[in-house]
Amino acid sequence: MITETLLYLEGVSVSFDGFKALNNLSLAVGSGEMRAIIGPNGAGKTTMMDVITGKTKPDEGRVAFRELNLTKMDETAIANSGIGRKFQKPTVFENLSVWDNLELAMKAKRTALASLRWTLRGEQRDKIDTTLKRINLAETASRLAGGLSHGQKQWLEIGMLLMQEPELLLVDEPVAGMTDAETAKTAELLKDIAKTSAVVVVEHDMDFIRALGVRVTVLHEGTVLAEGNLDSVQNNQRVIDVYLGR
Amino acid sequence: MITKFLLPIVGKAGAFFLFALMIIGLVVPALNLLTSVSSPLHVPDYAVTLMGKYLCYALLALSVDLVWGFCGILSLGHGAFFALGGYAMGMYMMRQIGARGSYGNAELPDFMVFLNWKSLPWYWQGFNHFPFALLMVAVVPGLLALVFGWFAFRSRVTGVYLSIITQAMTYALLLAFFRNDMGFGGNNGLTDFKDILGFSVQAASIRAVLFMLSALALGMCFILARMIVNSKFGKVIVSIRDAESRVRFLGYRVENYKLFIFVTSAIMAGIAGALYVPQVGIINPSEFSPANSIEAVIWTAFGGRGTLWGAALGAIVVNAAKSWFTGVLPNAWLYALGALFIGVTLFMPKGLAGLFAGWTSVKRENATELATRKAAE
Numbered sequence: 001m002i003t004e005t006l007l008y009l010e011g012v013s014v015s016f017d018g019f020k021a022l023n024n025l026s027l028a029v030g031s032g033e034m035r036a037i038i039g040p041n042g043a044g045k046t047t048m049m050d051v052i053t054g055k056t057k058p059d060e061g062r063v064a065f066r067e068l069n070l071t072k073m074d075e076t077a078i079a080n081s082g083i084g085r086k087f088q089k090p091t092v093f094e095n096l097s098v099w100d101n102l103e104l105a106m107k108a109k110r111t112a113l114a115s116l117r118w119t120l121r122g123e124q125r126d127k128i129d130t131t132l133k134r135i136n137l138a139e140t141a142s143r144l145a146g147g148l149s150h151g152q153k154q155w156l157e158i159g160m161l162l163m164q165e166p167e168l169l170l171v172d173e174p175v176a177g178m179t180d181a182e183t184a185k186t187a188e189l190l191k192d193i194a195k196t197s198a199v200v201v202v203e204h205d206m207d208f209i210r211a212l213g214v215r216v217t218v219l220h221e222g223t224v225l226a227e228g229n230l231d232s233v234q235n236n237q238r239v240i241d242v243y244l245g246r
Numbered sequence: 247m248i249t250k251f252l253l254p255i256v257g258k259a260g261a262f263f264l265f266a267l268m269i270i271g272l273v274v275p276a277l278n279l280l281t282s283v284s285s286p287l288h289v290p291d292y293a294v295t296l297m298g299k300y301l302c303y304a305l306l307a308l309s310v311d312l313v314w315g316f317c318g319i320l321s322l323g324h325g326a327f328f329a330l331g332g333y334a335m336g337m338y339m340m341r342q343i344g345a346r347g348s349y350g351n352a353e354l355p356d357f358m359v360f361l362n363w364k365s366l367p368w369y370w371q372g373f374n375h376f377p378f379a380l381l382m383v384a385v386v387p388g389l390l391a392l393v394f395g396w397f398a399f400r401s402r403v404t405g406v407y408l409s410i411i412t413q414a415m416t417y418a419l420l421l422a423f424f425r426n427d428m429g430f431g432g433n434n435g436l437t438d439f440k441d442i443l444g445f446s447v448q449a450a451s452i453r454a455v456l457f458m459l460s461a462l463a464l465g466m467c468f469i470l471a472r473m474i475v476n477s478k479f480g481k482v483i484v485s486i487r488d489a490e491s492r493v494r495f496l497g498y499r500v501e502n503y504k505l506f507i508f509v510t511s512a513i514m515a516g517i518a519g520a521l522y523v524p525q526v527g528i529i530n531p532s533e534f535s536p537a538n539s540i541e542a543v544i545w546t547a548f549g550g551r552g553t554l555w556g557a558a559l560g561a562i563v564v565n566a567a568k569s570w571f572t573g574v575l576p577n578a579w580l581y582a583l584g585a586l587f588i589g590v591t592l593f594m595p596k597g598l599a600g601l602f603a604g605w606t607s608v609k610r611e612n613a614t615e616l617a618t619r620k621a622a623e
C-alpha cells in the first residue's frame with residue numbers, strides 16, 4: 001500500500017525529570033501518507049513532534065527522515081531538509097502583513113545574504129496570490145497578521161506551510177477553537193496538502209479525524225497503543241479502556 | 247529624481263527627517279562661518295561642536311535601534327563600539343601630533359615616553375595613515391561584535407542574559423583601557439590632538455566640516471538601515487524579535503541574521519565614535535562606562551523604537567535637554583533622566599515617534615471624517 005518509508009522513529013525515549021514522555025516509541029510514516037495521531041493528554045503527542053523537529057533531543061532511539069539522521073540536526077537544518085510544522089497555538093508573525101508572512105515562508109534560499117538581495121519574481125507573486133485564495137485570506141493580504149481572528153491565524157499558518165512546500169508536514173491540533181464550518185474547511189485544506197506531501201496530524205476532535213478518513217495511531221503513555229483505521233481503533237478494547245471509554 | 251528613489255526606502259517621516267538633517271547640516275556651518283560674531287544669526291563655535299556631538303549620539307542611537315527595535319537584541323554595551331571607533335580615530339590623531347608633543351618625540355605619543363617605552367607597540371603600527379585608521383574605525387568594533395555575537399547567538403543567549411553580558415563586555419573594556427600598560431593612555435586616554443589630515447582640529451572651518459560629515463554619516467547610515475529593514479532580511483529580523491523559535495522552524499539560521507545586524511550596527515556605532523572624538527578633542531576610558539550605553543538605550547526608547555529616525559531624534563532632544571539642565575540645575579539631571587525613562591515607558595511606549603504618528607493618524611481620521619460628512623451632504 002505504502003510506497004516507501006519517509007519518516008521512521010525507532011525505540012525513541014525521552015524523559016523530563018524522571019517522567020517518561022516518550023517510552024520506546026516506534027512509528028513509520030510513508031511518503032505521501034496522511035496519518036492522524038490521537039491520545040489522551042500527556043500521551044506524548046507534542047513531545048513526539050518536538051523530537052522530530054529537533055526541539056527536543058531524544059535520550060535513546062533513532063529518528064530517520066529519508067536517509068537523514070534527525071537526532072544529529074538542529075531545528076533549522078531539519079526545517080530545510082523538508083519538514084514543516086504547525087504549532088498547537090497558532091504562531092504567525094503578528095507584526096508582519098499576511099502577505100509578508102507567506103513571503104517569508106516561501107521556499108527559497110534562507111541565508112542572510114540571499115534575504116538582503118531578495119526580490120519577488122512574477123511567478124512567486126502568483127504563488128502567494130494562489131495560496132491566499134486557498135486559505136480564504138485574499139482580502140486581508142495587506143493587513144497585519146496580529147489582527148486576524150483565531151481561525152484565520154490557523155489558516156495563515158497552514159498557508160505558510162503550503163509556501164514552504166515541505167515533504168512532511170506535522171500539524172498539531174489544527175481545529176482547536178474553530179467553528180464547525182471552519183473545521184470542515186480546514187479538513188479540506190489538509191486533504192489538499194496531503195496530495196503533495198506526507199502529513200501527520202495530532203487532533204482530539206474525532207469528527208475531524210473521521211472527515212479526514214485516514215489511518216490512525218493511538219498514543220498512550222509515550223508509546224503506540226493501537227494503529228489502524230478509525231473504526232477498528234475505536235472498537236479496540238485497550239483504546240476504549242484508556243481513552244475513549246472514559 | 248532622488249526623492250523618487252529615496253521615498254519608497256525611507257518613507258514620508260524618514261524623508262522629512264533627512265530633509266531636516268540636510269538643512270541643519272548646511273545652515274549651521276554657514277551661519278557659523280559666514281556671519282559676523284555680532285550678528286544675531288551667528289552660531290558660535292562651541293554650539294557647532296555641541297550640535298556635532300548630538301549628531302554623533304544620534305547615530306549611536308540609530309545603531310541601537312537597529313538591533314533593539316528591529317531584532318529585539320537589547321544591547322547595553324553599544325557604547326563600547328562607539329568608544330572603540332573613537333579610539334581608532336584618536337590613535338590616528340595622536341600620531342599626527344608628531345614631534346609637537348611635550349616631550350618632542352616624533353615617534354612616540356607623550357604618554358608612552360612618560361611610561362619609558364622605547365618603541366611603538368605593534369597595534370599602533372599603521373595608525374599614522376588615515377585610510378588605515380578609517381578602516382580600523384569599522385574593523386575593530388565590527389570584529390568585536392562578530393566574535394562576541396558569534397559566541398552569544400550560537401549559544402542562544404537572549405533577553406536579559408544577553409543584555410547583562412553586553413554590559414559586562416563594555417565594563418571589562420573600561421577596566422582594560424584604564425590600565426596604563428594597555429598602551430592607550432590609561433586613565434587620561436588620548437587627547438591634545440592637533441591635526442586631522444594636516445588641518446587643525448581647532449579651526450572653526452574644520453569643526454564645520456566635521457559637523458557636516460556627522461550629518462552626512464547620520465543620513466547615509468539612516469538610508470542604509472532603512473534599506474536593510476525594508477528587505478526580506480528586515481522582515482526576518484522583525485520575526486526573530488517577535489517569535490524566534492518559529493523562525494528557526496521555518497528554516498532560517500537565526501544566529502547568522504542576528505550576527506549580521508549586530509555587526510552592522512556595531513560598525514555604525516564605531517563611525518559615530520570616530521566622528522565624535524575629533525569634535526570633543528578627547529577619548530578616555532570613561533566612554534566605555536556602562537552608564538553611557540544605558541543612556542543610549544534611553545535615547546532610543548524616548549525617541550521611539552523601530553523607526554530609526556525616532557531614535558536619532560530622541561538622542562538629540564535628550565542631549566539638548568541634558569546640556570540645558572546641567573547648566574541650570576546640575577545636580578538634578580540624573581533624576582530628570584530617570585523620570586524621563588519611567589515616564590516614557592508608562593505613558594509613551596512608542597516614544598516621540600509614536601506621538602507624531604498619533605498626531606498624523608488623528609489628522610487622517612479627521613480628514614476622512616470630514617470627507618464622509620461632505621459626501622453625505
